[in-house]
Amino acid sequence: MRIPPVVRRKALAAGHRAWIERLPALVRTIERQWSIVVGPTCPGGTEAYVARVLTEDGRAILKLMPPTDAAAHEITTLRLADGDGCARLLRADLEHGAMLLERLGAPLADLDLPIDRRREILADAAARLWRPATGCGLPTGAEKGRLLAEYIVSAWEAQGRPCAEATVAHAVDCAERRAAAHDEERARLVHGDVHAQNALARGEEFALIDPDGLLAEPEYDLGVILREDPAEGDPHEPARALAARMGLDATATWEWAVAERVSTGLVCVAARVSPAGEHLLATADRIAARPELRDLAA
Numbered sequence: 001m002r003i004p005p006v007v008r009r010k011a012l013a014a015g016h017r018a019w020i021e022r023l024p025a026l027v028r029t030i031e032r033q034w035s036i037v038v039g040p041t042c043p044g045g046t047e048a049y050v051a052r053v054l055t056e057d058g059r060a061i062l063k064l065m066p067p068t069d070a071a072a073h074e075i076t077t078l079r080l081a082d083g084d085g086c087a088r089l090l091r092a093d094l095e096h097g098a099m100l101l102e103r104l105g106a107p108l109a110d111l112d113l114p115i116d117r118r119r120e121i122l123a124d125a126a127a128r129l130w131r132p133a134t135g136c137g138l139p140t141g142a143e144k145g146r147l148l149a150e151y152i153v154s155a156w157e158a159q160g161r162p163c164a165e166a167t168v169a170h171a172v173d174c175a176e177r178r179a180a181a182h183d184e185e186r187a188r189l190v191h192g193d194v195h196a197q198n199a200l201a202r203g204e205e206f207a208l209i210d211p212d213g214l215l216a217e218p219e220y221d222l223g224v225i226l227r228e229d230p231a232e233g234d235p236h237e238p239a240r241a242l243a244a245r246m247g248l249d250a251t252a253t254w255e256w257a258v259a260e261r262v263s264t265g266l267v268c269v270a271a272r273v274s275p276a277g278e279h280l281l282a283t284a285d286r287i288a289a290r291p292e293l294r295d296l297a298a
Helices: 005-013 017-034 069-081 115-129 141-158 165-180 219-226 236-246 250-270 276-288
Strands: 037-041 049-054 059-064 089-093 098-102 188-190 199-202 205-208 214-216
Touching: 005 017, 017 037, 017 049, 017 059, 017 089, 017 098, 069 089, 069 098, 069 188, 115 188, 115 199, 115 205, 115 219, 115 236, 141 165, 141 214, 141 250, 165 250, 165 276, 219 236, 219 250, 236 250, 250 276
Parallel strands: none
Antiparallel strands: 037 049, 049 059, 059 098, 089 098, 188 214, 199 205
């Protein structure tokens, strides 16, 4: 078995050395328990070991994560979604952070589509997931906003201040505003990491994989979709257009995008995922440096 280098680096950075060391034995254990045959490692994974497998009924995907809250949240989200907008969860073992998932097709990122169309496909997939899920135990949008603000400050210092101080202040302000705006009545089950590598073909539609799982305003997912947008032109326009298409609030969408762009850039820098991290932070710097761009124009 081959553990992708970025998976190994992220696991080690998060303190999961023991999980990396016992991963080959864990794969053999899951093979026996679930009567599957584990095949080639899937490309593109960053947070987990993912491989194609053969089952008694056909083909599937095995995903193994460190048995942390992240694994529990993903399993909970997939169970609640029940294949609607997300990959179907066929089997799970939380103790081992193990999931058996339906095998989907090629990622949206492989298609040469205009960026506007790509955003629409991602938003439509996310919207199929959105539903009330009170009491499911997932983190709330208020918690997520506070965690983003705290992480941005601490990671910025830990990584040697790789973007401007004004950029950090702007992102923290946006995250704190979204945390304060959390409304339990509007909160829905949201995916939390909607991007083109996480959207795989299922017939004529796309289904999402690797959910983080939150109870938050749906605008959070739109903000994640927009976090990788370049700053050329009017960076506010995609937030307005996508929010209008989905019947949601443009300001909330923009603020989540700002906070997610900086936090994801810092995550990539810490994991040495280059040049993605540098590009995200450079875009955030350009926006924060211009007062007319910091907040969504009326």
